[in-house]
Amino acid sequence: MKRLGYVALGMGLGIVTAVGLLPQAQGANNGSIYKQFDLFSDAYEKVRENYVRPVQDQELMSGAIEGMVSGLDPHSSYMDAKAFADMQITTKGEFGGVGIEVTMDDGLIKVISPIDDTPAAKAGVKTGDYIAAINGDSIQGMGLNDAIDKMRGPAGTKVTLTVLRQGEKKPLDIQLTRAVIHVxxxxxxxxxxxxxxxxxxxxxxxxxxxxxxxxxxxxxxxxxxxxxxxxxxxxxxxxxxxxxxxxxxxxxxxxxxxxxxxxxxxxxxxxxxxxxxxxxxxxxxxxxxxxxxxxxxxxxxxxxxxxxxxxxxxxxxxxxxTIIPLGEGGGALRLTTxxxxxxxxxxxxxxxxxxxxxxxxxxxxxxxxxxxxxxxxxxxxxxxxxxxxxxxxxxxxxxxxxxxxxxxxxxxxxxxxxxxxxxxxxxxxxxx
CATH class of the missing domain: 3.90.226.10 (2-enoyl-CoA Hydratase; Chain A, domain 1)
Structure with a gap:
């Protein structure tokens, strides 16, 4: 087996070093791959030049990578440098936030489980809840990492989650006080x-x-x-x-x-x-x-x-x-392998x-x-x-x-x- 360092399960945590993961295009596939890269480059330039507001290259590239990976399955995603650093802290058993494990499901954030003795668990957030809004802002169209980032913040500050729960006719607004989560x-x-x-x-x-x-x-x-x-x-x-x-x-x-x-x-x-x-x-x-x-x-x-x-x-x-770092300061892929x-x-x-x-x-x-x-x-x-x-x-x-x-x-x-x-x-x- 090609060793990549160490691997993570779960709603996907861990660090690895990737070497030689991408096969070189050969033979008939070579031209096809180059055509696809030409198509991407053309789209990239069109967006960069014609979008209604100026956009940074980093913003476009991050969005392109996230779109490429997140469309594969629910657990593959792109982490920018900050999200990658936060993930590394999480695996050591201490991190800031409200204390829930989540995934993206049909445009909403689905709670896999609240972590014991955290603000989310104490406030009554439950497995199977759907988070529809954070501080009144709808998460529709928001990436999973962006939503997680909005839920994080300095200890002692408050965040309100709007939750959809089976059996409840109306959305529930649950206010949480962020804390440093010691797991x-x-x-x-x-x-x-x-x-x-x-x-x-x-x-x-x-x-x-x-x-x-x-x-x-x-x-x-x-x-x-x-x-x-x-x-x-x-x-x-x-x-x-x-x-x-x-x-x-x-x-x-x-x-x-x-x-x-x-x-x-x-x-x-x-x-x-x-x-x-x-x-x-x-x-x-x-x-x-x-x-x-x-x-x-x-x-x-x-x-x-x-x-x-x-x-x-x-x-x-x-x-x-597998968590695969991308270059110096470039974040990482969380890729199902x-x-x-x-x-x-x-x-x-x-x-x-x-x-x-x-x-x-x-x-x-x-x-x-x-x-x-x-x-x-x-x-x-x-x-x-x-x-x-x-x-x-x-x-x-x-x-x-x-x-x-x-x-x-x-x-x-x-x-x-x-x-x-x-x-x-x-x-x-x-x-x-």
């Missing part, structure tokens, strides 16, 4: 004789955070019965951290493989001996906001039957983005991880539509040619009527580990 991607606590571990994202500290969490929980609970790993609303992040987290729970076998355009681009990531939980039972919680790197972890533990997956079908982002596959060989692109036990958080009438925003809903998403056809609807466990349970999915997982629910024996997923 502790791993948190933990005792739940009786069970260890609860919440992973909210995959940044450079996630692997170390998980290992610290397990170590502390073992001290707090000498006769620990098992672990709940909560990946709900985790939008993903760095590939190497997803591999490390999976490896911490596995003794052997493949964790994930990435397969690019060419056969020799395939890369496989094997587990090393050593399970930090000493083989204790694990239940993993997922939902529609569980995306990318977090889906890698859920898929690896499911395929190896190392954990029981509980919740709702995940987002279905099965693609890998591969798909990833779970150990059994299945691609979850636009499909998601289907839980062993489907458990709804609430009693909504239309659980599938309400609780499951999906990669498959995004315009221009990569197709999954091996997607299952005419799938049998999965029975969903719902909270008992008349009984208020603050977190039904977590309650169900704890009961499962205590033997109060029958543990599902997952069938080996069909290879695709």
């Amino acid at each position: 502790d991607s791993v948190k933990w606590r005792k739940e009786g004789d069970i260890g609860y571990i919440r992973i909210s994202s995959f940044n450079e500290e996630t692997g170390r955070g998980l290992e610290k969490a397990v170590k502390e929980l073992k001290k707090q609970i000498p006769n620990i019965k098992g672990y709940v790993v909560d990946l709900r609303n985790d939008p993903g992040g760095l590939l190497d951290q997803a591999v490390q987290v999976s490896d911490d729970f596995l003794n052997k076998g493949e964790i994930v493989s990435t397969r690019g355009r060419h056969p020799d681009d395939t890369q496989r990531y094997p587990a090393k001996p050593g399970d930090i939980t000493d083989g204790k039972p694990i239940v993993v919680l997922i939902n529609g906001g569980t995306a990318s790197a977090s889906e890698i972890v859920a898929g690896a533990l499911q395929d190896h039957k190392r954990a029981t997956i509980v919740g709702m079908t995940s987002f279905g982002k099965g693609s890998v983005q 591969a798909r990833y596959y779970t150990p059994s060989g299945r691609s979850i692109q636009a499909e998601g991880i289907v839980p062993n036990i489907a458990v709804a958080q609430g009693s909504e009438e239309n659980v599938a539509k309400f609780e499951r925003p999906s990669e498959a809903d995004l315009p221009g998403h990569l197709a999954n040619d091996a997607a299952a056809k005419n799938k049998t609807p999965q029975p969903v466990v719902r909270p008992p009527q008349g009984k208020k349970i603050e977190d039904f999915q977590l309650s169900y997982a704890l009961d499962l580990l205590h033997g109060k629910q029958a543990i599902a024996q997952a069938k080996s997923p069909e290879k695709r």
Whole structure:
């Protein structure tokens, strides 16, 4: 495989150095490519000379690159120098803003998930919300990076998001106070004789955070019965951290493989001996906001039957983005370069991880539509040619009527580990 440095999953984070990515035009294609460049040059000059106001060359070129890349799929984009610098800070677990992971969907900004303990989460921004305006300015026609930039600002300043939410007849104006976002991607606590571990994202500290969490929980609970790993609303992040987290729970076998355009681009990531939980039972919680790197972890533990997956079908982002710097001070491309596959060989692109036990958080009438925003809903998403056809609807466990349970999915997982629910024996997923 041609090494590019390091790769990112998730709603696409990471840094790489690209060498020799563009093939040289040869033979009959040579003339065709030059004609296309002549066409671009002609259009560039016409706009530069005739647009209603003067435009800078940098503005035109940035727009041209963004248009070229963003039309490929929902996760490829161009970052100017400032956006590239902001992205590098984000992967280190600290950045400024309101604390939401977003993507572009049909001209609006779609919330993949709010980040735990950030202004967005505290103000009630939800997975699946659509942001239609920022401070009263419509985002129609605005690029994703421009919208993100408008949401950022000095800590203590305010920003108002106009949100469209399913079930609400009118748009909601949600005012947020910006903050410096410190993302502790791993948190933990005792739940009786069970260890609860919440992973909210995959940044450079996630692997170390998980290992610290397990170590502390073992001290707090000498006769620990098992672990709940909560990946709900985790939008993903760095590939190497997803591999490390999976490896911490596995003794052997493949964790994930990435397969690019060419056969020799395939890369496989094997587990090393050593399970930090000493083989204790694990239940993993997922939902529609569980995306990318977090889906890698859920898929690896499911395929190896190392954990029981509980919740709702995940987002279905099965693609890998590579961050490719463009010259000195020229920003970078976030480019989709591969798909990833779970150990059994299945691609979850636009499909998601289907839980062993489907458990709804609430009693909504239309659980599938309400609780499951999906990669498959995004315009221009990569197709999954091996997607299952005419799938049998999965029975969903719902909270008992008349009984208020603050977190039904977590309650169900704890009961499962205590033997109060029958543990599902997952069938080996069909290879695709």
